[in-house]
Amino acid sequence: MNRRDFQIAAAAAAAAALLSEGAQAQGMHAEMFHPKLEGPPTQVAMVIFPGFVTLDLIGPHTFFKALGNVEVRLVSADGAPVRSDTGLIYPADASFATCPKDLDILFVPGGLKGSIKQMRDPATLDFLADRGGRAKYITGICTGTLVLGAAGLLKGYKATGNWQVRQLLPLMGAELVPDRVVIDRNRITGAGVTAGIDFGLQIVAMLRGEPYARMLQLVFEYDPHPPFNSGSPTTASKALVDHLMTSRAADIEAARLAAVASPAG
Amino acid sequence: MNRRDFQIAAAAAAAAALLSEGAQAQGMHAEMFHPKLEGPPTQVAMVIFPGFVTLDLIGPHTFFKALGNVEVRLVSADGAPVRSDTGLIYPADASFATCPKDLDILFVPGGLKGSIKQMRDPATLDFLADRGGRAKYITGICTGTLVLGAAGLLKGYKATGNWQVRQLLPLMGAELVPDRVVIDRNRITGAGVTAGIDFGLQIVAMLRGEPYARMLQLVFEYDPHPPFNSGSPTTASKALVDHLMTSRAADIEAARLAAVASPAG
Numbered sequence: 001m002n003r004r005d006f007q008i009a010a011a012a013a014a015a016a017a018l019l020s021e022g023a024q025a026q027g028m029h030a031e032m033f034h035p036k037l038e039g040p041p042t043q044v045a046m047v048i049f050p051g052f053v054t055l056d057l058i059g060p061h062t063f064f065k066a067l068g069n070v071e072v073r074l075v076s077a078d079g080a081p082v083r084s085d086t087g088l089i090y091p092a093d094a095s096f097a098t099c100p101k102d103l104d105i106l107f108v109p110g111g112l113k114g115s116i117k118q119m120r121d122p123a124t125l126d127f128l129a130d131r132g133g134r135a136k137y138i139t140g141i142c143t144g145t146l147v148l149g150a151a152g153l154l155k156g157y158k159a160t161g162n163w164q165v166r167q168l169l170p171l172m173g174a175e176l177v178p179d180r181v182v183i184d185r186n187r188i189t190g191a192g193v194t195a196g197i198d199f200g201l202q203i204v205a206m207l208r209g210e211p212y213a214r215m216l217q218l219v220f221e222y223d224p225h226p227p228f229n230s231g232s233p234t235t236a237s238k239a240l241v242d243h244l245m246t247s248r249a250a251d252i253e254a255a256r257l258a259a260v261a262s263p264a265g
Numbered sequence: 266m267n268r269r270d271f272q273i274a275a276a277a278a279a280a281a282a283l284l285s286e287g288a289q290a291q292g293m294h295a296e297m298f299h300p301k302l303e304g305p306p307t308q309v310a311m312v313i314f315p316g317f318v319t320l321d322l323i324g325p326h327t328f329f330k331a332l333g334n335v336e337v338r339l340v341s342a343d344g345a346p347v348r349s350d351t352g353l354i355y356p357a358d359a360s361f362a363t364c365p366k367d368l369d370i371l372f373v374p375g376g377l378k379g380s381i382k383q384m385r386d387p388a389t390l391d392f393l394a395d396r397g398g399r400a401k402y403i404t405g406i407c408t409g410t411l412v413l414g415a416a417g418l419l420k421g422y423k424a425t426g427n428w429q430v431r432q433l434l435p436l437m438g439a440e441l442v443p444d445r446v447v448i449d450r451n452r453i454t455g456a457g458v459t460a461g462i463d464f465g466l467q468i469v470a471m472l473r474g475e476p477y478a479r480m481l482q483l484v485f486e487y488d489p490h491p492p493f494n495s496g497s498p499t500t501a502s503k504a505l506v507d508h509l510m511t512s513r514a515a516d517i518e519a520a521r522l523a524a525v526a527s528p529a530g
Contacts, residue, residue: 193487218428
């Protein structure tokens with residue numbers, strides 16, 4: 001037996017011992033971390049539209065799927081596949097017509113131009129207003145929270161969104177709280193893109209308990225180490241913040257303002 | 266003009282002023298943050314296989330796509346679409362046969378059982394060894410770094426991976442450095458799942474400069490606020506770490522050890 005074979009045999013023996021020990025301890029630990037999942041599956045609908053931000057969807061999707069006893073559907077207007085901002089194609093599981101009527105979680109991701117189009121699309125706003133009228137939780141992140149606002153779903157609620165556009169939320173009746181995740185009664189909103197991970201973990205904690213959410217945090221090794229400190233307009237350099245605010249395309253910003261002024265107009 | 270109309274008009278005027286000011290300042294700022302992108306596009310191949318972890322792919326994919334002047338391909342063995350761990354279907358852009366021969370970045374995501382299968386799949390290991398022999402950067406995160414190890418690509422290199430399995434890396438000739446992101450010459454490896462975001466930002470900084478990477482950090486609002494401190498085995502409770510280590514399925518761990526002992530066996 002050479003050195004490498006010995007190392008492997010030793011690792012195998014250690015793993016076997018750990019697993020045997022684990023089999024005994026598991027019952028107790030399982031109860032500690034895993035909620036009892038009884039009753040019908042949690043129903044989640046995640047709206048997708050052309051140009052949605054992929055990571056806006058996948059951060060929350062990862063945590064929604066991990067709720068357990070859950071049905072997560074990607075819902076596009078007509079049920080057809082949708083191309084995201086990065087060019088990935090996502091098949092839809094349902095259309096606005098076939099999506100279940102009673103949802104536990106309704107979610108809207110962001111999208112640069114795509115979100116503006118959704119803010120003026122009567123079918124989207126009707127769908128959101130209808131499902132949002134009965135959903136247990138109405139949620140979104142990034143520019144998706146402006147779409148919730150356009151559908152009238154944030155009136156009188158505290159909310160956040162992408163740092164570049166969230167100042168528009170009060171124009172649709174929301175109270176802007178520029179935090180990473182904002183929970184006001186059954187409205188849960190998150191800041192831009194990567195905020196979907198913090199948002200997802202918080203929703204898991206609300207629905208399945210903090211021990212289970214902490215377990216998922218470790219499973220997904222969410223121990224962030226950003227290599228720089230430029231992730232927020234309060235920590236990035238003024239030159240960088242100015243650049244991103246001023247280099248925005250005038251036509252896009254004008255369209256966004258028009259959508260705020262007259263949703264579905 | 267009612268109060269809301271006034272607010273909107275005021276916001277529109279402010280936006281117009283900002284955009285006009287921006288049009289003047291933009292040239293200077295653009296040079297400061299945006300690298301000159303000359304020459305042929307950066308070639309990136311991201312291997313996908315049944316059961317890969319969706320967020321393992323999408324974190325890095327988001328940053329690779331944002332490199333600019335880049336061609337990012339999802340590559341499956343036979344070029345067919347692949348189902349991820351969360352059940353999402355990803356069409357492939359290329360097969361092992363049609364993937365470009367000379368890559369700038371070769372990337373492998375993780376997957377619980379899927380990664381073990383890849384470690385014993387001759388076609389996968391041949392592909393990785395071939396493209397890895399010429400790629401400028403050989404990269405992976407999570408359990409994907411074990412697949413790189415099985416292909417012989419981490420021998421003599423410092424590397425990391427998913428906290429639950431990275432202790433196996435030395436059995437394949439790598440030097441384990443249990444950090445979030447490990448860069449050793451042209452090998453870049455990351456820890457589990459969400460580490461793909463830190464990993465992606467660091468690669469952008471290496472290839473396009475730190476100012477541009479900082480800009481992307483703000484665009485993707487990467488200012489993480491984990492609601493708990495359980496993201497690493499060094500910060501999570503002992504009960505939680507023990508639970509996750511001991512509740513692992515014995516058959517999966519045995520298969521992983523067998524794959525380490527005899528890749529492609």
